[in-house]
Amino acid sequence: MLPGAEMEAPPAEPSANRIVVYERPGFEGLQREFTCDVPDLHELDFGDCISSLRVVGQPWVAYTGPKYEGDAFPFEEGEYAEVEPRGSFSSLRLVHHDLDEPQITLYEDAGFAGRSKVVREETNLAYGYFDDRVSSHEVQRGVWLLYQDPGRGGRQYIAWPGFLVGCVTSKKIVTDLQLSAALDYVKSHPLDPIDVADFERACGVGVAVTPEQIEEAVEAAISKHRAELLAERYRFNMGLLMGEARSRLKWADGKIIKNEVDLQVLHLLGPKTEADLEKKPKADKAKPAEVEKRRKAAVVVNGAESLEERSLMEQLRGEALKFHKPGENYKADGYVTTPHTMALLKQHLEITGGQVRTRFPPEPNGILHIGHAKAINFNFGYAKANDGICFLRYDDTNPEKEEEKYFTAIREMVEWLGYEPYAVTHASDYFDQLYAWAMELIRRGHAYVCHQKVEEIKGHNPPPSPWRDRPAEESLLLFEGMHKGKFEEGEATLRMKLVMEDGKMDPVAYRIKYTPHHHSGDAWCIYPTYDYTHCLCDSIEHITHSLCTKEFQARRSSYFWLCNALDLYCPVQWEYGRLNLLYTVVSKRKIIRLVETGAVRDWDDPRLFTLTALRRRGFPSEAINNFCARVGVTVAQATMEPHLLEACVRDVLNEQAPRAMAVLDPLRVTITNFPAAKALEVPVPNFPADETKGFHHVPFLPTLYIEQSDFREVLEKGYKRLTPGQPVGLRHTGYIIAVQNIIKDASGHVTELEVTCTRSDAAEKPKAFIHWVSEPLVCEVRLYERLFLHKNPEDPAEVPGGFLSDLNPDSLQVVEDALVDRSVQAARPFDRFQFERLGYFSVDPDSTEEKVVFNRTVTLKEDPGKA
16 A cells, blocks of 8 residues: 555655656657646647656556546556556546655445554555455545555555545445535535535435336326327337436436336337338428528538527526536636635625626737637626626736737727726736735745746746745845846746646746836836736636636646635636637737738738728628627637628628619710700619618719629620620619610720610610719729638648748739719718628728728628629
8 A cells, every 4th residue: 555645735846756658658659748737638639649658756647537537547656668558548647745644544344334444654454454354444644545465466446535435435425326416515515524414415325216116207207298109109209208207216227217218118109110110201491591590600610510599698698608606616627725715705705796707808919809809709798698797907017018009909999899898907906916915925935036047947848946945035035126126137037836737837927127017107127927917816806707718728727826825716717719710810920020011001901800900891890799609609719711700791781881882993884865954863772671771862964984894895695784785774773774886995995885775664674783873982992802812821831931921912902093972972981881782891091081992891792793
């Protein structure tokens, strides 16, 4: 028997304890080294392909399931050239020894009965211990490895400290149902002592379900559904019968219930007939309208199409996400409790009143992009859906990169998306408190001042700091010296004593920067890091749900550790998948490169997918929110095609953008038999599908302009627009025009058409109606296409030359002298229109009194060049 130690006690020298795992036997193939617990090997891209391993220092336990579930296999210090079961381990846990006080009590009989013996060291039980009859045990301290045979031979059993293990070994907990209930109970009652009587009631301990009770419960369920059973026979959903029987007998064995259901159904219906064995007829096909509705709701996540028809509020409301309730943080997976937890949670509830509190914490060193839109919707939306509040908190801990324009733009974008922060705060608001807590962390022995250079501590396996064990008093003096400016930048940092989930050791809490701060001025020359600041600011603001993207999962353990190390209220961190788009880049560094090289004008260039760029291009905020709702709140990263966002834009603009007519490539047309002596005023509906939304009037004169593409000299098969011999209708006028004469310049290019007009009610219906303008405004129109040629411009395998080599030379086309009808004359920046047959367009802020500039937002669904 090998004693271990309490799991809460960190080792004195973590770097000396490690496990190296290999992909193939004999220590070959891919390898990874770990120095701390690994809850899920799959998330570290290693999979569970472990075929050999080396253990240095204290023992490790390998589990066949993630999060330390499934079968457990202990490995003591040594080399294992081939392990069994090969390739089936999904999580690893380090067993920390404390050789001074491990203790286990062994009992001769089950249920902690009979003779007992307290053991505190490695012992051979074959001598004097109830003749090997150890039937139950209770671990007081440490983790113990129990072996079937002397000399650490035979089967192994891992004995962990805790109340629950004893209940299982004593046969109080005997079924999966009871075990599940017991785990839920222990999770919801994290502090000792546990009320044994209440626990046993909640877990069905001692409850015996007789065969007669099961028979009666199944009979009652069948009697209730007898008519449907006789009608549907074996096509009836038998799970319904099992569910109702189980609801009457919570602790009954599910297999026995199923057998009883099968037996009684057979008695009622008799053996299956050929008709029972026939396949169920297929359901009627969905109506076209339903198909279209589902198609609109289709999104692609990681290449697979899925459907999401619920609104964002429906997805986020109440129990939809299975999040913990405020004050029940301890029920969340992985949450770490301390003797102070329940008192702190009680105080938290007194302050918040049980209110949901979230926060959106952007760094003010760049412009928000489409991925941030999901974060905004998730954080603000979850609070709104559950009658809570959401803070906008600037994570302003890096003064070198922060500018006023970023602070302003971030708040503008949050409000543009339709959300109002409960309060706007800054991490720098709490600098005094954060500094005081850093001093306390040093006093408690959890932090130290280090002089290693940045280059020395980069990566996941840097050398241990030689200053890790310096006295707290010395670190306090040095940290005060850092605060008072006695060190140069990079000469000293404050580091926390912990190992993060990704293996990174002792993350930096404070570093020196002699840069004035946007918010606090010259008051500080030391600034806290994200790893130190984030959880503490969440604690100060009593955040209930700290929602962040999946890459921060590796920081979850440090999040809990830091709050608990200072005995502070600890929120719960929840991770979700990022939202990415193809054919773009959103990295701040890469967008800066695009601006510096002149590939785009600025952060709000409409070819980018920053939120300011999307607004400038004309994307409605409602469309972006709808897009986020369709993507849904997923744990997996979502990589989307831009056309799915554009579809959301069209859905909104179809209802919001009034119609106008514009000609981008004009061809002059003269009507030789114009029916009036002066211009006619033609009423044009702002929304043809709903004329109650009003009309605007455009002039109709003998001279007008049409698109060059709407005329061809020679009629081609399938072409339905204007040609000699094929008339067309002019939209909204009630007239049809027919070509009489074609005028060309010296190079043979068509410059003008002379036509005659006929009232549409006096002529045969034409094959097409085209748009036109008379007495138009001359405007500039900017037509945008994708900025990059490939889906993943940052992927070296797809674009070996780097993202700057993948720029689309045709991503911007400027039409200097487009002609637009005068209904848009009073338009202001960001006003949006549908130019009939061309697409949706938005007024650009570059517009002047002399000339309006339009950005094409998206094309229409139909190809404008389609015949």
